[in-house]
Amino acid sequence: MRPSAARRTRRDVTIAMTRTGEGEYAGETDPAYWNLIGPFGGWIAAVLMLAVLDDPRRHGEPLSLSTNFAGAIEAGPYAIRTRNARRNRSTDFWRAELVQHQHGRDVLCAEASLVLAHRRPTDSFVDVSPPEAPAPETLPAVPANAGAPSFLEKYDMRFATGNPFAGGDPDRTVAWVRDRAPRTLDFPALAALCDTGFPPIFLRLGKRVPVSTVTLNAFFHVNSSELAEIGNDFLLSEGRMRVAHNGFFDCTTTMWSRSGRLLATTEQVVYYKTTS
Amino acid sequence: MRPSAARRTRRDVTIAMTRTGEGEYAGETDPAYWNLIGPFGGWIAAVLMLAVLDDPRRHGEPLSLSTNFAGAIEAGPYAIRTRNARRNRSTDFWRAELVQHQHGRDVLCAEASLVLAHRRPTDSFVDVSPPEAPAPETLPAVPANAGAPSFLEKYDMRFATGNPFAGGDPDRTVAWVRDRAPRTLDFPALAALCDTGFPPIFLRLGKRVPVSTVTLNAFFHVNSSELAEIGNDFLLSEGRMRVAHNGFFDCTTTMWSRSGRLLATTEQVVYYKTTS
Numbered sequence: 001m002r003p004s005a006a007r008r009t010r011r012d013v014t015i016a017m018t019r020t021g022e023g024e025y026a027g028e029t030d031p032a033y034w035n036l037i038g039p040f041g042g043w044i045a046a047v048l049m050l051a052v053l054d055d056p057r058r059h060g061e062p063l064s065l066s067t068n069f070a071g072a073i074e075a076g077p078y079a080i081r082t083r084n085a086r087r088n089r090s091t092d093f094w095r096a097e098l099v100q101h102q103h104g105r106d107v108l109c110a111e112a113s114l115v116l117a118h119r120r121p122t123d124s125f126v127d128v129s130p131p132e133a134p135a136p137e138t139l140p141a142v143p144a145n146a147g148a149p150s151f152l153e154k155y156d157m158r159f160a161t162g163n164p165f166a167g168g169d170p171d172r173t174v175a176w177v178r179d180r181a182p183r184t185l186d187f188p189a190l191a192a193l194c195d196t197g198f199p200p201i202f203l204r205l206g207k208r209v210p211v212s213t214v215t216l217n218a219f220f221h222v223n224s225s226e227l228a229e230i231g232n233d234f235l236l237s238e239g240r241m242r243v244a245h246n247g248f249f250d251c252t253t254t255m256w257s258r259s260g261r262l263l264a265t266t267e268q269v270v271y272y273k274t275t276s
Numbered sequence: 277m278r279p280s281a282a283r284r285t286r287r288d289v290t291i292a293m294t295r296t297g298e299g300e301y302a303g304e305t306d307p308a309y310w311n312l313i314g315p316f317g318g319w320i321a322a323v324l325m326l327a328v329l330d331d332p333r334r335h336g337e338p339l340s341l342s343t344n345f346a347g348a349i350e351a352g353p354y355a356i357r358t359r360n361a362r363r364n365r366s367t368d369f370w371r372a373e374l375v376q377h378q379h380g381r382d383v384l385c386a387e388a389s390l391v392l393a394h395r396r397p398t399d400s401f402v403d404v405s406p407p408e409a410p411a412p413e414t415l416p417a418v419p420a421n422a423g424a425p426s427f428l429e430k431y432d433m434r435f436a437t438g439n440p441f442a443g444g445d446p447d448r449t450v451a452w453v454r455d456r457a458p459r460t461l462d463f464p465a466l467a468a469l470c471d472t473g474f475p476p477i478f479l480r481l482g483k484r485v486p487v488s489t490v491t492l493n494a495f496f497h498v499n500s501s502e503l504a505e506i507g508n509d510f511l512l513s514e515g516r517m518r519v520a521h522n523g524f525f526d527c528t529t530t531m532w533s534r535s536g537r538l539l540a541t542t543e544q545v546v547y548y549k550t551t552s
Contacts, residue, residue: 063490063491063524063545064490064491064493064545066342066389066491066493068361068369068389068391070361070362070364070367070369071362071364085346085373085384085387086346086347086383086384086387088346088347090523090547091346091490091547093344093346093384093387097361107362108361108362111361111362111369111389113342113344113387113389115344115490115491115545117490117523117524118523119521119522119523119524120522120523121522122520122521122522122548122549122550123481123520123550124519124520124521124522125480125517125519125520125521125525126518126519126520126521127447127480127516127518127519128518128519171403204401204403214339214340214367214393215339215340215342217340217342217493217543219526219543219545221519221521221524221526222521223522240403241401241403242402242403242404242530242538242541243400243401243402243403243404243497243538243541244398244399244400244401245395245398245400245401245402245497245498246395246398246400246499247366247393247394247395247396247398248339248393248395248497249401250495250497250541252528252541254518262518262519265518265519265526265528265543267493267495267541267543269339269340269391269495271366271367271393272398273398274399
């Protein structure tokens with residue numbers, strides 16, 4: 001999976017992949033970003049985005065990312081293929097596929113549609129407000145515990161409300177979160193951070209049930225220099241469920257900077273199973 | 277574009293297209309669903325969804341639809357290609373592309389990712405409430421006017437708040453809407469209805485500015501028999517903008533049945549231009 005034809009290596013603080021051809025990448029899953037039965041979904045979204053952003057032909061910055069988690073990803077090598085679907089003057093439409101060789105054949109495990117855009121100055125408005133939350137320094141870090149997925153160790157997370165470990169408001173979770181690694185915030189890191197919220201159905205049911213994200217859609221409302229200014233500071237996330245019905249629930253999340261800037265909004269649809 | 281090889285015709289109440297091969301369809305744009313400079317976005321989303329739903333190999337019902345409006349669609353013939361990306365026991369992942377022959381070459385004009393799923397009975401919850409609104413019968417229908425896009429004539433729309441023609445609450449638009457044609461509600465019709473809201477930035481700015489949707493993501497929270505029970509009754513939509521920044525705003529919409537059932541939630545990202 002790492003042929004000598006590889007021309008250069010794209011290395012994120014946390015993701016390493018090798019460019020094996022035009023629109024072709026190879027990498028290996030990272031045990032540090034493991035969830036219960038596969039890679040953490042935010043890592044998958046970040047990997048797909050990173051492959052597109054690496055392409056010298058792309059232009060613009062991420063505006064929207066729609067990631068489908070099509071099937072299980074096993075520990076080991078993976079390949080990514082990217083393709084430009086359409087290029088305009090201000091917008092650029094890309095697709096990325098993550099493929100693994102499983103049981104003797106190549107199977108699509110995840111796919112993403114990434115829309116890039118050039119932003120130009122206009123009148124701007126924010127018509128929503130960040131949630132109330134004490135400063136992160138005043139809140140306890142979520143402790144590592146034996147049963148937790150390993151990816152949580154990559155994040156410094158501090159719950160303001162809706163702490164799944166402490167009961168509280170079952171209506172929403174408000175938490176500060178940042179990468180534990182001292183990395184400057186960029187779009188792949190933000191895409192991954194968008195998926196760090198706890199499944200709100202755990203709060204609603206008061207217990208854990210099997211869940212698996214089907215699709216994660218993230219919409220970005222800043223540019224890369226605005227992200228870089230945040231550095232490694234905490235982001236404030238507010239996540240809530242609107243509906244859970246016959247096997248699938250939604251989760252809508254807003255991600256804010258400490259200064260109250262709306263960075264991203266996301267919508268997930270997640271499979272769940274209850275036995276009642 | 278309608279070769280004799282066509283095996284059968286898929287005919288919606290409002291969309292006609294010819295199946296020209298496996299995963300291949302041909303149709304023509306419909307002047308009745310025209311917006312200012314191209315087809316109404318909801319019609320485009322519905323056309324892409326309909327092509328996937330027509331395929332006998334698909335299984336399950338729509339769970340999520342992510343539609344990218346990649347470029348201008350001209351009046352005239354179009355082709356659609358669909359492809360299954362991955363099939364699981366409970367979920368089925370499809371892509372659809374709308375292509376037109378423009379200026380001597382085939383160009384991608386719109387693309388969609390459609391996730392289908394089999395829903396199974398589970399504990400269900402709705403943690404949001406429909407907006408307050410007077411019964412639609414007590415509200416005036418939006419009058420047809422000379423400058424309005426033709427697609428609006430296909431819908432019976434009645435504003436409760438945020439009527440762009442009457443001022444009012446600039447924070448959100450609450451409106452009843454249904455197809456004027458007496459059709460039974462189905463997923464393509466619902467996908468189109470999800471896009472009937474007025475661009476909230478018109479309310480925020482107090483004037484019309486050039487806008488163009490880049491991506492429309494819809495998430496469905498019911499099955500087809502639950503939709504069919506609604507028949508041709510009005511749906512209640514609540515749309516609002518959270519952020520507008522440097523050329524792109526978002527619009528999040530919830531679609532309810534008259535009985536208070538949450539049918540769909542959507543998130544759009546829309547290009548806009550201001551001159552300040």
